[in-house]
Amino acid sequence: MESKRPGWFGGAGRWLRAWLVPGLDEGAQRRRKGRLAACLYIVADIYAGLVTWQNWHITQARVPQLVIIGAVALLAVTLLVLPWRRFSDSVLIWPVVPSAFLLVLGEGMTGVLGHYQPIFMLSMGYAGLVLRPGRTALLMVLNLALLGVVAGLGRQQESLFEVAGTILFGGVIGELIASAIWAQKRQRSVLEQLHAGLRPLLEAQTEQDAARLVSELAVHVLRADGVLSLILEPEDATGQTMTARGGAGGGADYGGVTVSVNNEQSGAGIAARTRRHLFVPDAPHSPLVSQQYVARYSAASILYVPILVGDRLIGVMVMWWTAPISDLDRFTDQVLELLSIQAGPVLERVRQVEDLDRAATTDSLTGVLNRRAFEHGMAHLAEDAVLLLFDLDRFKALNDSQGHPAGDRVLRSFAAALARSVRESDLVCRIGGDEFAVIASGEEKVAQAMLERLEAVWTSPEDVGFSAGYALRRPGEAPDALNARADEALYTEKNRRRGRARIS
Structure with a gap:
């Protein structure tokens, strides 16, 4: 044709x-x-x-x-x-x-x-x-x-x-x-920014990254001067505490920000309880806003947006403007709803993944990391790694004389004391029955300071003491070699303590 x-x-x-x-x-x-x-x-x-x-x-x-x-x-x-x-x-x-x-x-x-x-x-x-x-x-x-x-x-x-x-x-x-x-x-432009920002948000691997990305997206899309993402604490038995997990703009400094959902005079608490966003145009004179945070972030107008999965609360986004604004238009309301709908499932997913990872790498008795996490840490050692090994003295005698409940109490107590004695970046692991390890980094004084702090807080309950040995990684040294040297130092110290006990 x-x-x-x-x-x-x-x-x-x-x-x-x-x-x-x-x-x-x-x-x-x-x-x-x-x-x-x-x-x-x-x-x-x-x-x-x-x-x-x-x-x-x-x-x-x-x-x-x-x-x-x-x-x-x-x-x-x-x-x-x-x-x-x-x-x-x-x-x-x-x-x-x-x-x-x-x-x-x-x-x-x-x-x-x-x-x-x-x-x-x-x-x-x-x-x-x-x-x-x-x-x-x-x-x-x-x-x-x-x-x-x-x-x-x-x-x-x-x-x-x-x-x-x-x-x-x-x-x-x-x-x-x-x-x-x-x-x-x-x-x-707002819809394009929202669409572009959703891709990295969907690929977030941790709750902190997801909260940060949600906050950054809200700053760009709504032209806010700062955003905080408050997330409901999972370990809170009553489910009534929210803690800042991420922020953007002026909210990048989010350390120490916590809010109670039950607080009747809290804008975040009202948004969490009603599951509806709340706009406060005059924040400095509103009873719904903590004046401590108004002064900290120079907030003139504040918006609280609940983060939901269905009707279930995940957290609340708090966004503010340093120049007062009178109201929000209909399009902004629609963008907020879309952002909340997208953020909720992502935050829930990464939290579930983190909970599974935490369960797989956490010792159920003491709450510190387990042997699996220890092996992973040893496989990814820093060049200036320091490995400390610990073994409880007279622990077997305690188990034999008073039973496993008494031994479990001592293990939990020692794990807590060890966790209080290390830095935030150090890995505390239980690698055996009464054996613990710490993977740190730095010079020899780091290990010595850690042992001094532990000796100061450990009160030897049930007459159970501890022995410790450590080794600093040599250039290019394999993890097994480092572990063997730390283990040798541990048993040298343990034998020395036993000999001192016999002399006494």
């Missing part, structure tokens, strides 16, 4: 669309707006030619109008050939500035400005389409100022108020168009 070839009109239409709409990137959009300005100048030039022909009998206006027609044609050609891609968006105001001078001063001085009211509407409409809100109002003020100059010179007596009214009306319409377009652009 023979295909129909597109007609000349269809081909010309596609060429015109491709010429006016060259692409979707910012440079292409600027070129499209520049070409649109050139087209408007061409239309205005044709219109000026018709007005000149109609008023040819006005001899004093012929030459000025012909000069204006030539100047407009030259501007149209210039706008067509300008490299718009190389410019910034701020340049887009310049095509409408010469039109104001040519139109109001040029035609106003000849006294025929009343014929050009449609051109004013075109100019204001173009400004509303391509400029930010507020720029059309500036153009309107410029036109009115030039009209005042012409009227003051007594050169435009007829249709003066009609022209002024047209300028005012066109400026208002242009501002409305600009506001609507920029509101749509903002909404599209």
